[in-house]
Amino acid sequence: MADVGKDVDVAISKALLSIESVDSLKPEQHQVLENFLCGRDVVGLLPTGFGKSLIYQLAPTVAKNLRSSALCPEHIKTAEFPSLIILSPLLALINDQVLEAREFGLSAMSLCDPSPTEEAQILSGKVRLMFANPETLVLDEKWRDMLLTERFQNNVVGLVVDEVHKTPSWGEAKKGGKAFRETFARIAELRSLCKHGTPVLALTASADTATRKDIVRLLNLSKHTVFVERSPNRTNIRLSAVRIKPSDDFACLDWLVTGVKKYGSEFGKAVIYCRDFKTVGAVYCHLVASLRDEAYVGVRISRNCRVGMYHSETLPEKKEHVLSSFRGTSKFSNLSVVIATTALSMGVNFPDVRYVVMYGPPDNMEDLMQQIGRAGRDNLPAHGIMYSYAQQRCDDNVRQYAKGTSCLRATLYNHFESAKSTVPLEPGHDCCTVCHKTCNCNTSSESCDVPSPVHEMSVAATETIPSKVRSVTDEQRELLTEGLYQYRYSLVKNKRLLLSVGHTTGFTDAFIESIVEKSPFIFSAKYILDNFPEIYSEQHAHSIMYIVNKVFNDNLDIDDLLEAIEADFESEIAQDPSIPDIPVTWSNSDSDNACAEEPILWDEFLYYDSD
Incomplete structure (x- = not known):
């Protein structure tokens, strides 16, 4: 050798x-x-x-x-x-x-x-x-x-x-x-x-x-x-995980609009990853409308637009324009922001991307790594930013990352290391959202003088703390969990399902877990509708609120609770065939790991009567 x-x-x-x-x-x-x-x-x-x-x-x-x-x-x-x-x-x-x-x-x-x-x-x-x-x-x-x-x-x-x-x-x-x-x-x-x-x-x-x-x-x-x-740790990328409201309406991207308006091409390039091409289109329209005249360099024609889209349905010539313009190899290299699906992740090399924004969590840690990896390939400072709200579909590891309970850098990179060698960066404000909160780089005051990045501050300013809170015992958590599972069962009783019960009803195990986790703050159906995007129906919100009240106000034991749910909900559903009123909608997934048609959660209620 x-x-x-x-x-x-x-x-x-x-x-x-x-x-x-x-x-x-x-x-x-x-x-x-x-x-x-x-x-x-x-x-x-x-x-x-x-x-x-x-x-x-x-x-x-x-x-x-x-x-x-x-x-x-x-x-x-x-x-x-x-x-x-x-x-x-x-x-x-x-x-x-x-x-x-x-x-x-x-x-x-x-x-x-x-x-x-x-x-x-x-x-x-x-x-x-x-x-x-x-x-x-x-x-x-x-x-x-x-x-x-x-x-x-x-x-x-x-x-x-x-x-x-x-x-x-x-x-x-x-x-x-x-x-x-x-x-x-x-x-x-x-x-x-x-x-x-x-x-x-x-x-x-x-x-x-x-x-x-x-x-x-x-x-x-x-x-x-x-x-x-080799450790995948890219120390030039600061990581952010930010929770937003389901009703955010793209407000979390205001900092990007402000930056492009003020600095134009000097602001730095950004890639915004979305979970499907419907969201890609919505984000594109929002940015172009918000930027107004600043959305274009000179004449208002498509090749002069600072904002572009890239997904599996994009025409080949448009894809080529986006790639060449964003790389700066085209004479019409005006793009500052590209909104894309995972079609623009693996192996694609843009050397000078300053911001990678994930509008919604990737499905798994591999996609998270690949998307963040588009940032800072010139080894200059860059940001990997993930916006998410409760119960968007992703695996448990990504969900844990999104919660931001420990160093994001260690959580991400150690997942792919056999030696688990990644540790938080010092100073903490250069590492991630979590480490910034505990940074004490100013040794005299034992605090951090560096403010949070604007892409975190603008969102945090819109968050509100629930005005009411209750203490929840382990027994009450168990009761609430059992009650929600009983309600889920009542939705599909006597139906023949083409999908799992969780996917059919939208009441997945993870969703039920999040309801229980948020139960200290649940006092109204409005809170449920505002904070759980899976609940599109007031009927479901009121049903969940009914179960919450039964657990915390009526002091029922497990048998009485399940009996009450069975009596109230199953009779109601039997009398009204429109419950749950979930239309069948099929959609092409735009990720590059799905080319066949597949159903989308909550728009995929596929069942037929057993008789």
């Missing part, structure tokens, strides 16, 4: 001479590249903006330089023209990767819908970096046959899987459903088409322990797989 390592060092140094902007590799980049070229399977767990793509961009050239070594690895010896297959999940990302590689003077092409000229060049074996999504390589016999030809058996020196954290979540079905993109679970087939000993390099910025195990299993990696990990 040591002797081969020396030869790899020399080969890397020689390869770097052809790249003007890079003098040397970071230790982790070097470690990944060396192990990969020596024929080992490697999983690179490296932060967003770290330079993962440089590793595979260099690999063919370094392999070519290694062929003259007496210790050249076996899988490289036959490669007269070393090349790589790189699998990437999104077409937009593939296009970016091809362009970036070409800027370094490397031959790179996409196998996804190439022109006849490009296809001929690819099949001739004269392309160093061949990019594709799993569907293209797994399902298209033309490319599978290509890999089996003598030319490609000799020349392909490795298989790279980029953004590999999506392999298990997209490739495997959950809870008896259909896999979103089942070919992600078949990537291992491609390895069997390459010559024996061809190594696999898996790259990601966000894979927790469970995901890592799934990656090894699905890619059929060696039991001797090398894991190279």
Whole structure:
């Protein structure tokens, strides 16, 4: 290993001479590249903006330089023209990767819908970096046959899987459903088409322990797989988690409007992530209307607008305009703010984004990491801001992050670290919302002289403390929980459901938990309607209030409470078939992990009478 390592060092140094902007590799980049070229399977767990793509961009050239070594690895010896297959999940990302590689003077092409000229060049074996999504390589016999030809058996020196954290979540079905993109679970087939000993390099910025195990299993990696990990902690990004009211009406974004109005392009670029493209459109309209004339640079035409949108339904030419304008590579580079779904997250590189705003929590910690990772890729100070209110859909880890009960930095980054090495930054005001509150950077006064960022202050100013509060015993919490579950059951009794009871009624376990958590402040149906967006119906709000009163005012035991709910609600529902009055609405999810139609919570009441 040591002797081969020396030869790899020399080969890397020689390869770097052809790249003007890079003098040397970071230790982790070097470690990944060396192990990969020596024929080992490697999983690179490296932060967003770290330079993962440089590793595979260099690999063919370094392999070519290694062929003259007496210790050249076996899988490289036959490669007269070393090349790589790189699998990437999104077409937009593939296009970016091809362009970036070409800027370094490397031959790179996409196998996804190439022109006849490009296809001929690819099949001739004269392309160093061949990019594709799993569907293209797994399902298209033309490319599978290509890999089996003598030319490609000799020349392909490795298989790279980029953004590999999506392999298990997209490739495997959950809870008896259909896999979103089942070919992600078949990537291992491609390895069997390459010559024996061809190594696999898996790259990601966000894979927790469970995901890592799934990656090894699905890619059929060696039991001797090398894991190279760098803490994902991006110390130049200050993290914020801010609770807003369900009736916020975008008031939490007022600071952004004020900043763009006052400073224009000098304010800094911002990406606002929304959970669906309906919200993307609403935020876009709000910002353009609020900015008025300042929404445009010069003449009021679309290409001069400071605000843009990007989601799966955006026309290709509009997507290209947003990408080029936001990067500053277009002559119409006027965009300051882009409102987007997760379609604009993985791997997309905008070097100078100062603010990443999540208007609503991401579904999971991987998406949270990816979205925050779009900020500050130039290593200058930046902000990752999440606005949320109770009971928006997300996993338990994201929900805990949103509550902000402990350091956000440690909560986020330690989720992806095997060593859990991330600690709060000092001074605390540079770390996150939580640490700012306890910061005492002014040693003389043992307090913090730095005010909260404007994106936190403007929201906090609108929050109100409930005027009434009650103490709640553990027994009362248990009673209220049981009562709410009984009410949920009464809503669907004698119905045949196509979804779970929680999703059908909107009374999920997490929602019931939040009602119990807020029970010290619940004294009216209005409070319920104002603070729980899932409750769109006054009927439901009054029903919950009825149960709250039964628990706290009537002092019933568990049997009497359940009997009262059964008697009052089930008879009421039987007499009025409009309860619950929830229309069936199907919608296309706009995240890139769902292309088929799926129901949206609270607009998805799917049931039919048993008779």
